[in-house]
Amino acid sequence: MRFVRLIAAVAAYAALSFSTLSSAAPDSARSFIDLDDTTAVDSPGVAHAFERGAQQLGTRGPCGGAAYVFDSSRPVTLDVGYSSYRIFNPSTNAYDQVKLRAYNGCPMGPTISVEPGKTLKLRLNNALPPESADTCPPDAAHDTPHCFNTVNVHMHGMHVSPSGSSDNVFVSVPPGDSANYIYPIPRNHPAGTFWYHSHRHGSTAIDVASGMEGVLIVRGHRTAARREANGGIADIDTILHDARSGRPFPEHVFLFQQIEYGCFADANAEAPLADPVTYEWVCPRGSVGELRNYTHQLTNLADPRPGHTGQFNSTWAISGRYTQINGVVQPYFPSVRGFLPAGEIQRWRLVHGGNRDTINLKVVRANFAALGRADSIALSAQDVDAATDAASALLASRRSRAERVTTLDQLCSGEVVKQVEIADDGLTRNAMVEKDVETLNPGYRRDVLMAFPAPGLYCMLDEAADAATTIDFRPGAGNVKDRRLLALVRVGPGTNVPAYAPDGLGHSKYWQYVRNRLVDANRDLPPDVLADLRSLDTHVFAPEKPLIGPVNKQVSILLDVGFSNGALRFMMNGQTYDPARIDYTATLGTTDEWRLKAGAGGHVFHIHVNPFEVVDIVNPRGVTIFDASGNCTAEELATGDQQYCALRNVFVDTIFVKAGYTVVMRTHYKDFTGEFVMHCHILDHEDAGMMQNVEIVTPTTAFISGVSQMFSTAKAGIDAFMDGLRYGTRRSSQLALAAPICRAGNVQAVAVK
Numbered sequence: 084m085r086f087v088r089l090i091a092a093v094a095a096y097a098a099l100s101f102s103t104l105s106s107a108a109p110d111s112a113r114s115f116i117d118l119d120d121t122t123a124v125d126s127p128g129v130a131h132a133f134e135r136g137a138q139q140l141g142t143r144g145p146c147g148g149a150a151y152v153f154d155s156s157r158p159v160t161l162d163v164g165y166s167s168y169r170i171f172n173p174s175t176n177a178y179d180q181v182k183l184r185a186y187n188g189c190p191m192g193p194t195i196s197v198e199p200g201k202t203l204k205l206r207l208n209n210a211l212p213p214e215s216a217d218t219c220p221p222d223a224a225h226d227t228p229h230c231f232n233t234v235n236v237h238m239h240g241m242h243v244s245p246s247g248s249s250d251n252v253f254v255s256v257p258p259g260d261s262a263n264y265i266y267p268i269p270r271n272h273p274a275g276t277f278w279y280h281s282h283r284h285g286s287t288a289i290d291v292a293s294g295m296e297g298v299l300i301v302r303g304h305r306t307a308a309r310r311e312a313n314g315g316i317a318d319i320d321t322i323l324h325d326a327r328s329g330r331p332f333p334e335h336v337f338l339f340q341q342i343e344y345g346c347f348a349d350a351n352a353e354a355p356l357a358d359p360v361t362y363e364w365v366c367p368r369g370s371v372g373e374l375r376n377y378t379h380q381l382t383n384l385a386d387p388r389p390g391h392t393g394q395f396n397s398t399w400a401i402s403g404r405y406t407q408i409n410g411v412v413q414p415y416f417p418s419v420r421g422f423l424p425a426g427e428i429q430r431w432r433l434v435h436g437g438n439r440d441t442i443n444l445k446v447v448r449a450n451f452a453a454l455g456r457a458d459s460i461a462l463s464a465q466d467v468d469a470a471t472d473a474a475s476a477l478l479a480s481r482r483s484r485a486e487r488v489t490t491l492d493q494l495c496s497g498e499v500v501k502q503v504e505i506a507d508d509g510l511t512r513n514a515m516v517e518k519d520v521e522t523l524n525p526g527y528r529r530d531v532l533m534a535f536p537a538p539g540l541y542c543m544l545d546e547a548a549d550a551a552t553t554i555d556f557r558p559g560a561g562n563v564k565d566r567r568l569l570a571l572v573r574v575g576p577g578t579n580v581p582a583y584a585p586d587g588l589g590h591s592k593y594w595q596y597v598r599n600r601l602v603d604a605n606r607d608l609p610p611d612v613l614a615d616l617r618s619l620d621t622h623v624f625a626p627e628k629p630l631i632g633p634v635n636k637q638v639s640i641l642l643d644v645g646f647s648n649g650a651l652r653f654m655m656n657g658q659t660y661d662p663a664r665i666d667y668t669a670t671l672g673t674t675d676e677w678r679l680k681a682g683a684g685g686h687v688f689h690i691h692v693n694p695f696e697v698v699d700i701v702n703p704r705g706v707t708i709f710d711a712s713g714n715c716t717a718e719e720l721a722t723g724d725q726q727y728c729a730l731r732n733v734f735v736d737t738i739f740v741k742a743g744y745t746v747v748m749r750t751h752y753k754d755f756t757g758e759f760v761m762h763c764h765i766l767d768h769e770d771a772g773m774m775q776n777v778e779i780v781t782p783t784t785a786f787i788s789g790v791s792q793m794f795s796t797a798k799a800g801i802d803a804f805m806d807g808l809r810y811g812t813r814r815s816s817q818l819a820l821a822a823p824i825c826r827a828g829n830v831q832a833v834a835v836k
Contacts, residue, residue: 109475114418116147116409118194118336146189152197158204161186171412176479181344181372184293190410192297200270208261226659226772228377229285233257237282240509240736245759252282273626274303274318275509276432276528288381288766296436298336307612319511319624326604334430340407341437344372354379362388363403381767397555399439414570422575428534435523438766441553443546444521448497460537464575470540495542501593506530508735515619517594522726526689526737526764532597536580541572552724557684627734630696630749635673643682659772666775674751681740689737690761695750697730703743752779
């Protein structure tokens with residue numbers, strides 16, 4: 084009865100809104116900023132360079148620019164410096180002024196498109212304020228964040244060299260210096276969605292959480308008909324087009340960011356200003372939001388909020404901040420007064436560039452009854468405009484977190500729009516899979532095909548979840564992740580998605596619609612590929628094949644948090660990061676099997692250069708979560724968390740390891756030797772020491788090292804035996820049997836002015 088009265092009250096408010104708020108149109112500054120390079124999609128291989136976006140975001144002109152790298156004659160330039168702009172705050176229905184580290188004066192870097200076989204050149208100019216001996220000491224501890232204004236660039240997920248002037252994360256570019264990066268993209272590089280971000284150890288989190296990141300797209304034109312000539316490679320890009328127009332499906336890039344800014348009482352304050360009752364962070368008029376430290380931002384603290392006594396929660400949750408999409412909080416997609424056509428299939432490139440929270444992406448149709456309106460599959464553009472205005476006014480009136488959650492539950496309660504997933508971490512899947520919720524953790528990328536069934540207003544949500552299924556969970560943490568609005572999607576008239584009859588295989592109308600449109604548009608595919616496409620089997624387009632050969636080594640990795648002298652220690656295999664130590668050596672051309680575990684809450688494992696295949700995931704009882712068909716067991720489904728359920732035999736470069744679970748993966752080391760890192764992609768954990776160095780050596784080097792180690796071990800054994808004869812067993816037991824291993828340590832690349 085209470086719910087009925089609540090709905091009636093909301094409807095009455097909304098009805099009043101329609102009659103009195105006709106001039107209360109949504110703020111145009113909250114239009115979605117599209118980062119995709121649409122021209123590059125329409126005319127591949129042609130030189131394009133253009134900018135578009137919202138003028139008010141940056142101080143150097145429009146943001147949201149894109150660049151297509153068609154040769155290596157002109158480098159992409161990233162100028163690093165402070166930028167001032169505004170961020171919408173739904174808690175106050177107003178904008179907060181911020182001053183944050185940025186690329187090219189914008190909340191995000193330009194989207195870069197490149198093709199396999201090309202060379203990407205990038206110029207990084209650091210114009211941040213100078214470091215001091217206090218902020219960047221030469222002997223800084225490697226388990227303590229430091230040198231916040233010293234930067235570099237990492238090409239996340241790219242299979243390129245980790246050495247020299249390529250994807251070398253050991254480069255340091257201090258303020259006033261520049262570095263020239265050169266990335267030869269292998270001719271056999273997979274097409275897909277990747278990204279780049281600052282990765283200088285000690286300041287990675289504070290730079291990425293300021294917005295120093297951008298999307299990198301590798302575009303492929305290798306067809307299934309010519310896969311023999313292309314070394315067996317075919318790109319899924321070549322089949323994603325419309326039968327009637329022949330044009331590629333429209334693309335939209337969604338870069339999710341979590342900017343944990345705070346406003347401070349004065350220049351020396353360390354803790355952000357907070358509401359004395361709710362403890363959400365506040366920015367009084369005239370103040371400027373900043374990212375200052377890892378002590379009161381980008382960390383976990385004893386939660387001061389009412390109802391959270393005794394909990395140890397993320398400052399992201401405490402702060403009340405909201406996830407941005409392409410630099411805008413809760414944007415209107417595609418714009419404040421623009422529309423997506425109903426039934427149009429679009430490719431969404433989803434990139435979790437945030438650091439502080441799991442995102443459970445769900446798209447649902449708005450409940451027009453909650454707005455006092457009648458719904459229909461034949462709504463006009465004017466109807467959608469009116470619904471947008473009413474929904475905006477309703478949400479703006481809800482200031483407390485509890486009110487906002489309740490209102491979202493009522494407003495965003497319609498049909499779920501299924502997402503047809505085609506790629507994980509930039510790599511095309513063996514088969515497409517449909518999902519209600521796409522779970523994204525920091526560093527993840529997912530490519531999905533979307534089609535809205537009919538005109539209307541839709542909610543893009545960050546769905547609620549048990550906190551134990553998110554990266555924010557720690558012992559003593561809160562139990563629930565709140566539901567949040569990410570964006571409002573405006574869909575106008577088009578071709579509605581038919582209500583297909585059940586196919587007997589459990590596939591939704593969305594799966595059938597995508598399948599039918601793809602088959603109709605690709606009748607000229609080789610017969611075997613077309614036959615596979617009728618079931619959305621895309622293994623021909625998947626760049627990675629199952630690693631079924633011999634395993635060279637088995638490796639165990641534990642990501643954990645411990646205590647020492649009352650302070651937290653972020654460790655991998657019981658050690659914090661040491662740049663002079665090689666923690667793991669692998670041999671080029673071999674395959675290793677790894678078992679990843681996490682303690683003290685979950686952690687996000689990421690390794691550079693080579694992706695890995697998820698071959699199994701074991702639950703806390705020590706039992707696989709997969710059945711014989713590769714689907715989740717009933718036991719795993721009963722947990723309510725399905726984020727692992729489509730990952731068996733899938734290749735990724737980043738994975739969330741939930742507490743108590745074990746991820747069994749295999750990785751093959753190909754093409755590149757050299758030194759790189761693996762680490763937790765909750766980046767403040769990485770800056771605090773949860774990282775290790777990896778070195779790939781040639782088989783010859785591995786053989787020589789093995790022989791040398793064998794002789795060293797034998798000599799140590801002989802020495803111990805002789806000492807035993809000379810000094811007795813007590814003396815012998817005190818001597819080390821393992822010979823010391825000498826390593827040169829990391830080679831530091833030099834920044835070029």
